[in-house]
Every structure is written in structure tokens, then in C-alpha cells.
Amino acid sequence: MFLFSKNTFPGSFITNTGFLSIAITLLMINPLLAAVKLPKIFQSQMVLQRNQPIAVWGWASPGEKVSVQLNGTSESVKTAANGKWKLHLPAMKAGGPYIMEIKGKNKLTLSDVLIGDVWICGGQSNMQWRIDQTDFKEQDTAMINNTEIRLFTTYIEMDYMPQGDIKGTGWKSLSRESINEFSAVAYHFGKYLHRELNVPLGLISDNLGATSIETWMSNEALMQFPQFASEIGDIVKRGKSFQDLKADFEKQKPEWHQKYYYVGKGIEEQWFDRGTDTTGWKPIKPAGNTWEQESELKDFDGAVWFRTYFDLPEGYTGETFFLQLLQIDNYDIVWVNGEKVAESYGKHNHRNYHIPTSLLKPKDNLLTVRVFDTGGIGGFTTNAFWGNPILWGNWWYKKGHSIDPQKFLQPVVPNATPFSSPAVLFNANIAPLTPMSLKGVIWYQGEANAPRAYEYRELFPALIRDWRKHWGQPELPFLFVQLANYKEEASNPKDDDWAELREAQAMALTLPRTGMATAIDIGEAADIHPKNKQEVGRRLSLVALKVAYEREVVASGPAFKQMHITNNKAILEFDHTTGGLITRDKHGYIRGFQMAGSDRKFYWAKAVIDGQKVIVTSEQVKQPVAVRYAWSSNPGKLDLYNKAGLPAVPFRTDQWKGITSEAKFKEGPRF
Structure with missing residues (x-):
């Protein structure tokens, strides 16, 4: 039977017609095999x-x-x-x-x-x-x-x-x-x-x-991690593919749609029509703007209507126009010039709609989007960085039908982004x-x-x-x-x-x-x-x-092996130095090294090659404790290589806690 996030949906949706449809489908499969x-x-x-x-x-x-x-x-x-x-x-x-x-x-x-x-x-x-x-x-x-x-x-x-x-x-x-x-x-x-x-x-x-x-x-690998098990546990237990969930939803959608979803004053008064009275509609920049950023919408659940106008690119001749609304929390219905053109369900799904140009004019096309939130944050949730001129433009909004998210029955549908859904x-x-x-x-x-x-x-x-x-x-x-x-x-x-x-x-x-x-x-x-x-x-x-292929080739640049501290010097030894260490700096120095003492504050350091070793010093660090090399998103021009022309591998000698040590995957808006 069709799945909902609540188990209290009244009545049964499985009918004789549904069973007959399934039987016919099964009969049709065998000839194909x-x-x-x-x-x-x-x-x-x-x-x-x-x-x-x-x-x-x-x-x-x-x-x-x-x-x-x-x-x-x-x-x-x-x-x-x-x-x-x-x-x-x-x-x-x-x-x-x-x-x-x-x-x-x-x-x-x-x-x-x-x-x-x-x-x-x-x-x-x-x-x-x-x-x-x-x-x-x-x-x-x-x-x-x-x-x-x-x-x-x-x-x-x-x-x-x-x-x-x-x-x-x-x-x-x-x-x-x-x-x-x-x-x-x-x-x-x-x-x-x-x-x-x-x-x-x-x-x-x-x-x-x-x-x-x-x-x-x-799924099996991710279920070993608590942060992912909580995200996909129900998915794994349910064991249904996208196709299964879509088929379930399509069978049950008409009754749910009419009774719970496609309702409210905005639908009754057709706020998607070009002649709608927009008195009282408020301006908004929707791209990356969750409802919590608008005081009027902060605690609102249900339908909010958005409107804007857009032009076709000059000289546009395509049969369809690509309308990219990115991710919307949770559901959306889209009208262009008063005609319903698309709808989607699921806050992680990307809204990529191809609109027939027969519905469009060269200029001033009315775009109306009813966004329906079922709890938590709502709105156009993808970071504005990924947006486009339509999303970045000036919009207006008005609150519509409100719901109690604890009582609203949410259908189980495919709800995923290819970029980050486990x-x-x-x-x-x-x-x-x-x-x-x-x-x-x-x-x-x-x-x-x-x-x-x-x-x-x-x-x-x-x-x-x-x-x-x-x-x-x-x-x-x-x-x-x-x-x-x-x-x-x-x-x-x-x-x-x-x-x-x-x-x-x-x-x-x-x-x-x-x-x-x-x-x-x-x-x-x-x-x-x-x-x-x-x-x-x-x-x-x-x-x-x-x-x-287990061939004897040089496949890595110098890789840190161990460090010895002598007075104010850090003496570093490396693996993969076949042919010897070299620097491409004409003065013989090596860029990219940092040094810190017990206070854990790092300073740029000087480094030179001494045979098969590198000696690192810093005027600011009298008693070295730790050395880092190429420890940056972009450490700039680097000089340390082996004679095979392969660069030294970035490293650090310390094990001090990093800035990402507490960060883990969590449910929420994501691209």
C-alpha cells in the first residue's frame, strides 16, 4: 500500500482496480523477458x-x-x-x-x-x-x-x-x-x-x-555511520526504489491531492492568474532565502505564493525554455502566464523545468510558484551562488493556506539531490x-x-x-x-x-x-x-x-618520514627521495614551510636541503615543536621535489585538533 510519513491516514487506498492494474502489468512483463x-x-x-x-x-x-x-x-x-x-x-x-x-x-x-x-x-x-x-x-x-x-x-x-x-x-x-x-x-x-x-x-x-x-x-556502508543511518534507515527498511515510490504515489495522489494539498484561498481565487489583485503582496529576494529570514514567515507552515516576471533571451528560438528553480522546501506548483506547467515534491529534489515556448512571450512572462512547507524551514533553499537571473530577480510573496505540520500527511516520494544525498x-x-x-x-x-x-x-x-x-x-x-x-x-x-x-x-x-x-x-x-x-x-x-602493475617506477614525490629537533632546528627525513631531494629555487631555499612552538602558533619558516634531509628554522620559534609543509588551500609556488620531478607531499608533524574535527553530515538544506 502507499506509504506516508504518518500511519494514521484514514481509509484504504488499495482497490480492486489497483490489484487489476498490477496484475495486467505483471502479465505484460513476461513477453518482454x-x-x-x-x-x-x-x-x-x-x-x-x-x-x-x-x-x-x-x-x-x-x-x-x-x-x-x-x-x-x-x-x-x-x-x-x-x-x-x-x-x-x-x-x-x-x-x-x-x-x-x-x-x-x-x-x-x-x-x-x-x-x-x-x-x-x-x-x-x-x-x-x-x-x-x-x-x-x-x-x-x-x-x-x-x-x-x-x-x-x-x-x-x-x-x-x-x-x-x-x-x-x-x-x-x-x-x-x-x-x-x-x-x-x-x-x-x-x-x-x-x-x-x-x-x-x-x-x-x-x-x-x-x-x-x-x-x-x-547503503550498507553508510549504515555503519550514525549520521547516515538516521538519514537512510527508513529508506533501507522500506526497500523501495524511485520507480516503486513514484508508482505508489501516482496511484494515491488524486485523493491526497484534492483533500489535503490542492486547497486554500490562493487556489480558490486563482492567485496564479495575471489579473490577480496583488495589493498587500510583499517584495522578497527568494534565492537562498529560507522563510526563517522573513519575520512574517518564520513560524509559518503551509502555502506561500511567489510571483515575478521574466523575459526570454533576445532572439530566443528554442522549442522549450529551461526554468531552473533549484531546491524548494518542500513542494511546489509552477504556473507561467496563468498555465500550470510543473509541480514537484521533496525538499532535496532539483526543480529543472522545460517550459514550452508556445506559452511564453518575448517579455513580461508571469511566473507564479506556490511553495508548500510541511514543517521546519521553507522556501527556495539552495545557496544563491547557484542561482540564475530569474531567481536573483525581484519577487513578491503572499501567505496562503496554513497547516499544522503534526497533522499534515506527507507522501513518501523520491527526495534526493545527486550532489549530496547518501x-x-x-x-x-x-x-x-x-x-x-x-x-x-x-x-x-x-x-x-x-x-x-x-x-x-x-x-x-x-x-x-x-x-x-x-x-x-x-x-x-x-x-x-x-x-x-x-x-x-x-x-x-x-x-x-x-x-x-x-x-x-x-x-x-x-x-x-x-x-x-x-x-x-x-x-x-x-x-x-x-x-x-x-x-x-x-x-x-x-x-x-x-x-x-608492480613495476619499479618512481610514483610519488618526497613524503615525510620523521622529524628530529636539535636546538632551534627541525631536521626532517623523507621517503621516496629516489635520485635525491632537489629545490627549484635558484637560491636553494624551499618555500611552504611553517613552524610552531608549544604555544601552537605557526610562523613562516626557512628551509634548506642538507643531503637527503631538510633543515627548517624560524626566527620567531626558538624551541620548535611542530612543522607543517604546504598546509594551505593554496600554499603558493613550491620548490621541493625529487629528481623524478614529483612534488613533496603536503604534511604536518603535529596532531593538534583541526578546524573540521567536529563537523559531520547532518540533515538540512544541501546542494
């Missing part, structure tokens, strides 16, 4: 993982025999009662191209299939950033034509429950177009790696900008890929979690273990990029959340088969998306050669 079907990751031009059993899976009619042939081998299996089948072909060496045939009542043929190494390329915007968003243009035509690298980009979806399939571009061989549309970091990683390995590579770009790490973790991206975009074997993962994420850097110390290792568990590969190589330098250079030493996030990332190196590419020297102060993705990819490829 008659044809053998593969998940979308199985397509021509794909790459399958070498030297590991090859999983192939899909759907067919219950009891149907399905066989798969590839490279002279064949296996078959009988489809289970739920319409699913899965089998394993024996491990194969790198090679191809091959033909894969899948036979049941029908026959599917995949051509140009390669056996090589498959890498998932995950994270947020710095992994998502495409080649055509950087300054790089691939000029090596021979490489494009002859290199066996295949590219697959996932189209990002969300769900509460693990899904069986993804959406995406399909596998693409290299071309100028496919390269330009692909993750820049992942492409450069694959290109450098292929030069060293000369085996086919399959790169799966599965990422989304601005996302927090918890969106990419499974588990929704894992369920929709990672879980469907976990049956396939991988060579490894490259990961570039953390910016969104910097305000909760200490929490990241636990979340990041948990994600790594989580993915390894779901892939059934306990030591799946997991390689990541430590955050690049960003923001204005600090004039004086201070605590810093990005520095604490970098520290949290480095702590994950205690897990086996992990590796980190440091990017502290190739970022840009004014751009959170530095253009030099080529060097990031190269450094990741070095880490891959070291960790995943």
Missing part, C-alpha cells in the same frame, strides 16, 4: 578484463537457456525465476578484436570486443572535466588511429536501491570527437598507461561534479557495474567534503573497502588524486579545511593496493578546475604502474 537482453555496458567495441573470469549477465524468460560464445569458448546457463541470468567465461589473455554471441530465443552479436584492462574513473568535477574544457588538443593522429583504448561515459542517475543497469554513451573507439567529449584526467591516464603496457584499455567515466563522497557509497549515485551508477571484473579505480574527489575533512578520514577508506567488497576483489587497486592548490594564497599560516582534506586523503594509503597522485603544484588559484589535466593523468599512470 522472452528476448535475451544485456546490460548497456555490454556493447560492441567494449573491453573485458583480462586474466580474470569474465562475467556476462542479463535478462530473459524464466527457465530460458542462454549461451555465450567468445574467443573459442562457450558457456551456458538457465535463467532464474526472476528473469535474471549470469555466467562466467574462463579468464583470457589480452587480445582481440573478437565476436561475442549471446543466444537464447533470440541472438545478440557484439563485434570488435577486446580483452584488456578495465578502469573505473570516478569522483566529482575534476574527474568529470572533459578534454574540450581544457587547453589540450590531441594532435597525434597515428595514436588515435592505432591505440586500442575504448571510452564509455555513464549518464548519471539516482536511486534509493541498487539498480541492475546504467545509461551511457556506449563504448567508443578513439576519435577526435570521442576524446574531446571524455574525462580529461581519465583520457590522459589511459594514454600514458597504454604507452607502457601496449594492451587494450577500457575506461569507464562514472562521475559527477560537486558530489560528496557519501553519494558514491552503498548512496543514490552508488545505487544507480556503480552497483550495476559491480558484476564485471576490473583492473582498478582512479578517483578524483574531495572538494565537496572539505568542510567535513575529519569525517572524510573515515568515509574515504570506507568507500574503498565498500567498492572492493561489492566487486568481490579484496585488493582492487584504488588510486586517487590529492587535491590541487586552489584559492588565494594565504598571507600568514592558519588552519585550513583543504589542507585537512588532503591529510585525510593521504591517510587512506594505509590500505593495501592504494596509491596517491599529488597535485599540490599544478592547480590554479582562481579556478577549482585547473586546466593541466595532462600532468594529473600522467602522475596517476605512474601510480598505476607502481601499485596495479
Whole structure:
């Protein structure tokens, strides 16, 4: 039956008609299962993982025999009662191209299939950033034509429950177009790696900008953390997907809508009409403005009506106009020029509406939004930074129908943002890929979690273990990029959340088969998306050669090992100094060091190389206790490298409590 947040909803909504509808739906499903079907990751031009059993899976009619042939081998299996089948072909060496045939009542043929190494390329915007968003243009035509690298980009979806399939571009061989549309970091990683390995590579770009790490973790992993268990506990217990919840809601919506929601003076008097008397309506800037910021609305629950006018861009010819209202707490109904055009439910859902231009005029289009709050804060809750000219404009509002939130019955609907809602991206975009074997993962994420850097110390290792568990590969190589330098250079030493996030990332190196590419020297102060993705990819490829392929290569810059205090000097020793320490400063100094005494106040310090060690001093600190290096969002120009040209890894010798030590995920407005 349909779910509500209260259990006191009067009457039963399950009718004979409802049961008949369900029965008809079930009857319609079986014919669809008659044809053998593969998940979308199985397509021509794909790459399958070498030297590991090859999983192939899909759907067919219950009891149907399905066989798969590839490279002279064949296996078959009988489809289970739920319409699913899965089998394993024996491990194969790198090679191809091959033909894969899948036979049941029908026959599917995949051509140009390669056996090589498959890498998932995950994270947020710095992994998502495409080649055509950087300054790089691939000029090596021979490489494009002859290199066996295949590219697959996932189209990002969300769900509460693990899904069986993804959406995406399909596998693409290299071309100028496919390269330009692909993750820049992942492409450069694959290109450098292929030069060293000369085996086919399959790169799966599965990422989304601005996302927090918890969106990419499974329900099971997050349930181990109290701050997430309280958020998703009911979701897990309910066990319903977005599709299930939407179907439930649509069946029960008419009665609930008419009786509890689509009511009040504003509806009766049609306040969405252009001729509405707006006497008494008050001005407001709604973007990022919760009701608690308006004295009249502070304790109000129910409907508040908002109005504004907007123009189409000059010369606009599109069939639809994109109206982006971002997040609204809790529900909204939207009218344009008196016509109802959209409605949404759920305070975390993003309101992205495409309005037919046939309803619009070049100028002075009336936009009316009824915002309905069911308790707590209300209004347009997304930070104004993410807004647009319509949201930033002048609006007017008027209170409408009021409710008692303790008595109002709230439907259970999908209510999530892809950027920070726990588990929704894992369920929709990672879980469907976990049956396939991988060579490894490259990961570039953390910016969104910097305000909760200490929490990241636990979340990041948990994600790594989580993915390894779901892939059934306990030591799946997991390689990541430590955050690049960003923001204005600090004039004086201070605590810093990005520095604490970098520290949290480095702590994950205690897990086996992990590796980190440091990017502290190739970022840009004014751009959170530095253009030099080529060097990031190269450094990741070095880490891959070291960790995943066990080659003797220099893959890390100098990493702090230990400190000795002698009088007023701190003497530092480092690992990964192959070839020796070097400074790029012509005078031999090293920038980026800070020093503190027992008072915990840090001052800039002088540092010089002494053989395989670094000696640090500060005129302000007579009795040193702690040293920090590159401990800032942007430590400025740095000089300390090894002879392989890799930068020293940011570090601190102290364990003093940081500024993010108490910050944890909590329910509330979030992007």
C-alpha cells in the first residue's frame, strides 16, 4: 500500500482496480523477458578484463537457456525465476578484436570486443572535466588511429536501491570527437598507461561534479555511520526504489491531492492568474532565502505564493525554455502566464523545468510558484551562488493556506539531490557495474567534503573497502588524486579545511593496493578546475604502474618520514627521495614551510636541503615543536621535489585538533 510519513491516514487506498492494474502489468512483463537482453555496458567495441573470469549477465524468460560464445569458448546457463541470468567465461589473455554471441530465443552479436584492462574513473568535477574544457588538443593522429583504448561515459542517475543497469554513451573507439567529449584526467591516464603496457584499455567515466563522497557509497556502508543511518534507515527498511515510490504515489495522489494539498484561498481565487489583485503582496529576494529570514514567515507552515516576471533571451528560438528553480522546501506548483506547467515534491529534489515556448512571450512572462512547507524551514533553499537571473530577480510573496505540520500527511516520494544525498549515485551508477571484473579505480574527489575533512578520514577508506567488497576483489587497486592548490594564497599560516582534506586523503594509503597522485603544484588559484589535466593523468599512470602493475617506477614525490629537533632546528627525513631531494629555487631555499612552538602558533619558516634531509628554522620559534609543509588551500609556488620531478607531499608533524574535527553530515538544506 502507499506509504506516508504518518500511519494514521484514514481509509484504504488499495482497490480492486489497483490489484487489476498490477496484475495486467505483471502479465505484460513476461513477453518482454522472452528476448535475451544485456546490460548497456555490454556493447560492441567494449573491453573485458583480462586474466580474470569474465562475467556476462542479463535478462530473459524464466527457465530460458542462454549461451555465450567468445574467443573459442562457450558457456551456458538457465535463467532464474526472476528473469535474471549470469555466467562466467574462463579468464583470457589480452587480445582481440573478437565476436561475442549471446543466444537464447533470440541472438545478440557484439563485434570488435577486446580483452584488456578495465578502469573505473570516478569522483566529482575534476574527474568529470572533459578534454574540450581544457587547453589540450590531441594532435597525434597515428595514436588515435592505432591505440586500442575504448571510452564509455555513464549518464548519471539516482536511486534509493541498487539498480541492475546504467545509461551511457556506449563504448567508443578513439576519435577526435570521442576524446574531446571524455574525462580529461581519465583520457590522459589511459594514454600514458597504454604507452607502457601496449594492451587494450577500457575506461569507464562514472562521475559527477560537486558530489560528496557519501553519494558514491552503498547503503550498507553508510549504515555503519550514525549520521547516515538516521538519514537512510527508513529508506533501507522500506526497500523501495524511485520507480516503486513514484508508482505508489501516482496511484494515491488524486485523493491526497484534492483533500489535503490542492486547497486554500490562493487556489480558490486563482492567485496564479495575471489579473490577480496583488495589493498587500510583499517584495522578497527568494534565492537562498529560507522563510526563517522573513519575520512574517518564520513560524509559518503551509502555502506561500511567489510571483515575478521574466523575459526570454533576445532572439530566443528554442522549442522549450529551461526554468531552473533549484531546491524548494518542500513542494511546489509552477504556473507561467496563468498555465500550470510543473509541480514537484521533496525538499532535496532539483526543480529543472522545460517550459514550452508556445506559452511564453518575448517579455513580461508571469511566473507564479506556490511553495508548500510541511514543517521546519521553507522556501527556495539552495545557496544563491547557484542561482540564475530569474531567481536573483525581484519577487513578491503572499501567505496562503496554513497547516499544522503534526497533522499534515506527507507522501513518501523520491527526495534526493545527486550532489549530496547518501548512496543514490552508488545505487544507480556503480552497483550495476559491480558484476564485471576490473583492473582498478582512479578517483578524483574531495572538494565537496572539505568542510567535513575529519569525517572524510573515515568515509574515504570506507568507500574503498565498500567498492572492493561489492566487486568481490579484496585488493582492487584504488588510486586517487590529492587535491590541487586552489584559492588565494594565504598571507600568514592558519588552519585550513583543504589542507585537512588532503591529510585525510593521504591517510587512506594505509590500505593495501592504494596509491596517491599529488597535485599540490599544478592547480590554479582562481579556478577549482585547473586546466593541466595532462600532468594529473600522467602522475596517476605512474601510480598505476607502481601499485596495479608492480613495476619499479618512481610514483610519488618526497613524503615525510620523521622529524628530529636539535636546538632551534627541525631536521626532517623523507621517503621516496629516489635520485635525491632537489629545490627549484635558484637560491636553494624551499618555500611552504611553517613552524610552531608549544604555544601552537605557526610562523613562516626557512628551509634548506642538507643531503637527503631538510633543515627548517624560524626566527620567531626558538624551541620548535611542530612543522607543517604546504598546509594551505593554496600554499603558493613550491620548490621541493625529487629528481623524478614529483612534488613533496603536503604534511604536518603535529596532531593538534583541526578546524573540521567536529563537523559531520547532518540533515538540512544541501546542494
